[in-house]
Amino acid sequence: MKSRLPRTVRDNMRFLVAEVASQVNSLQRYFKTGASPIAQRILERAGYISNLRVRIHDACLFHSTQRKSKGYDPQVLRAMETIASDLDRIAELCRDCLHHAGYLSRGKCLQHPAYRSMLKKLEKALRQIGKSIAKRDTETALKIGRVEQKLVRKHGKLMRYYTERLKKKRHTKDIIASLFVAHSIEQMGDAIRHISESIITANLGVPVDMDSYQSLQASMDRLSNGTPDEMVVETIAETRSGSGISGIGSSTGKSSEYVAIFKDGHKRKLKEEFEGVERWHELYPGLAPKVLSYDKHGDSASLLIEHLPGLTLESILLNESQALLDDALDCLGKVLKEVWNETRKNQPVYADHMEQLNKRLKDVYAVHPEFDQPSMLLSGKVLLSNADLVRRTMDLEKLLPAPFSVFIHGDFNLDNIIYDPDEKHINFIDVHRSRRMDYVQDISVFMVSTYRLRGLDRIHRQRSRQLAVRLYEFSRKQARKHRDNTFDIRLAIGLARSFATSTRFILDRTMARGMFMRSRYLMEKVLATPDDQYDKFTVPVKELFNA
Numbered sequence: 389m390k391s392r393l394p395r396t397v398r399d400n401m402r403f404l405v406a407e408v409a410s411q412v413n414s415l416q417r418y419f420k421t422g423a424s425p426i427a428q429r430i431l432e433r434a435g436y437i438s439n440l441r442v443r444i445h446d447a448c449l450f451h452s453t454q455r456k457s458k459g460y461d462p463q464v465l466r467a468m469e470t471i472a473s474d475l476d477r478i479a480e481l482c483r484d485c486l487h488h489a490g491y492l493s494r495g496k497c498l499q500h501p502a503y504r505s506m507l508k509k510l511e512k513a514l515r516q517i518g519k520s521i522a523k524r525d526t527e528t529a530l531k532i533g534r535v536e537q538k539l540v541r542k543h544g545k546l547m548r549y550y551t552e553r554l555k556k557k558r559h560t561k562d563i564i565a566s567l568f569v570a571h572s573i574e575q576m577g578d579a580i581r582h583i584s585e586s587i588i589t590a591n592l593g594v595p596v597d598m599d600s601y602q603s604l605q606a607s608m609d610r611l612s613n614g615t616p617d618e619m620v621v622e623t624i625a626e627t628r629s630g631s632g633i634s635g636i637g638s639s640t641g642k643s644s645e646y647v648a649i650f651k652d653g654h655k656r657k658l659k660e661e662f663e664g665v666e667r668w669h670e671l672y673p674g675l676a677p678k679v680l681s682y683d684k685h686g687d688s689a690s691l692l693i694e695h696l697p698g699l700t701l702e703s704i705l706l707n708e709s710q711a712l713l714d715d716a717l718d719c720l721g722k723v724l725k726e727v728w729n730e731t732r733k734n735q736p737v738y739a740d741h742m743e744q745l746n747k748r749l750k751d752v753y754a755v756h757p758e759f760d761q762p763s764m765l766l767s768g769k770v771l772l773s774n775a776d777l778v779r780r781t782m783d784l785e786k787l788l789p790a791p792f793s794v795f796i797h798g799d800f801n802l803d804n805i806i807y808d809p810d811e812k813h814i815n816f817i818d819v820h821r822s823r824r825m826d827y828v829q830d831i832s833v834f835m836v837s838t839y840r841l842r843g844l845d846r847i848h849r850q851r852s853r854q855l856a857v858r859l860y861e862f863s864r865k866q867a868r869k870h871r872d873n874t875f876d877i878r879l880a881i882g883l884a885r886s887f888a889t890s891t892r893f894i895l896d897r898t899m900a901r902g903m904f905m906r907s908r909y910l911m912e913k914v915l916a917t918p919d920d921q922y923d924k925f926t927v928p929v930k931e932l933f934n935a
Contacts, residue, residue, distance in 0.1 A: 677815060
């Protein structure tokens with residue numbers, strides 16, 4: 389059976405683990421005896437440890453890029469690179485301890501039992517790394533990771549001890565140096581936790597940390613009726629907000645058929661999604677996926693969500709027939725019509741598109757600094773800076789409330805809409821931004837998400853343009869039916885916002901400039917409209933989305 393690690397990586401990792409464990413052991417002996425030869429050996433081995441790390445990195449890179457090495461999992465190789473770096477970091481922190489100890493006038497300061505206890509726990513954990521990697525032993529990896537919290541508690545004990553000593557204002561230099569030593573050892577705990585998480589990641593095949601692993605394991609237990617070994621996990625995506633998305637499926641089924649979707653990330657983001665799903669179930673049952681579980685742990689959280697059958701609109705646009713795309717759009721129109729009718733409240737609401745854009749301008753300029761141009765005079769005409777255009781449009785937008793509010797998706801991109809052709813059914817996913825708002829917000833985001841797919845062949849560009857035009861025409865018809873006379877001018881402002889903010893995710897300068905100039909054009913067109921003509925404004929959709 390082929391090893392999951394190349395021999396070069398495997399052998400050098402064994403040497404590196406053994407050497408770093410030896411460094412920690414030597415540090416313990418130095419704290420006990422203060423012998424200079426021990427300290428000298430720790431310092432002299434820095435080059436050897438660095439060389440081992442570089443060898444592992446080079447070997448992982450080589451086998452990740454060579455066709456002959458396809459049998460090696462890139463996720464495992466990346467995990468080995470991370471482990472090597474963290475081991476090197478622990479060795480570096482050992483040298484930091486020696487540096488801080490050099491300021492001590494009394495060697496007995498480092499003979500506090502907490503130091504010895506911390507380093508013993510760390511050395512034991514280090515010596516378990518090789519076994520955990522070789523045997524894919526996740527339980528041992530978890531034990532290794534738990535050492536971090538033990539070091540944190542011991543560090544807290546030392547902090548309290550030395551704080552009391554500082555109050556006596558004696559030997560303050562020694563106490564401060566001792567605190568720095570304690571802090572360096574505590575940082576070794578961070579590195580050992582990272583190593584633990586890397587081993588778990590290599591074993592599972594998906595990026596995972598200690599907290600999310602506990603939630604993932606509990607989720608797999610729920611789905612498998614106590615037999616999690618029959619479940620497999622595959623990485624699906626990483627969101628811009630930092631959440632990880634994994635598919636959980638049966639090891640006996642097709643790899644593409646997931647039982648559920650597991651998401652983990654920042655608690656605030658996932659709490660918003662959980663609450664968004666619950667609100668959709670109250671307002672329009674069956675549109676959002678079911679939440680199978682929601683768990684919180686510190687600043688992180690996890691969601692286990694029902695896996696929905698079907699294809700995203702983006703996938704249909706890019707890979708399926710025109711007939712299927714037409715069916716999906718017809719179904720989407722029926723759903724939107726029902727949602728807007730059932731959730732409409734006849735109370736004015738402001739989308740504040742320009743306020744949203746203003747908050748993101750710094751991010752746009754960070755990627756495309758050339759967009760941040762001052763106002764200038766050109767052939768006797770003043771060309772406003774983008775900031776001035778946004779401010780003026782913002783003032784105008786305050787005069788243009790939507791006559792009613794509806795419940796919107798909030799992030800209405802093509803890849804957040806799923807169509808099941810067998811059941812003729814639409815579902816919404818990633819609903820963490822759902823709220824009561826002007827429906828123009830969703831329409832503008834949807835339309836610009838079609839434009840962002842323009843790096844395609846002529847036929848697909850034409851299909852994306854038709855998709856934008858059809859949703860515009862459908863929405864405009866609904867607006868007229870409900871006497872929303874400022875729909876078009878508000879949509880122009882929403883499109884200006886979406887065109888501009890989307891450029892911060894686009895590195896293609898030609899495409900980004902085209903989108904940014906469309907944003908400027910729309911703002912200029914809106915500002916040039918007399919106030920008694922707002923209800924007659926028409927968005928030049930076909931020109932904006934011209935293939």
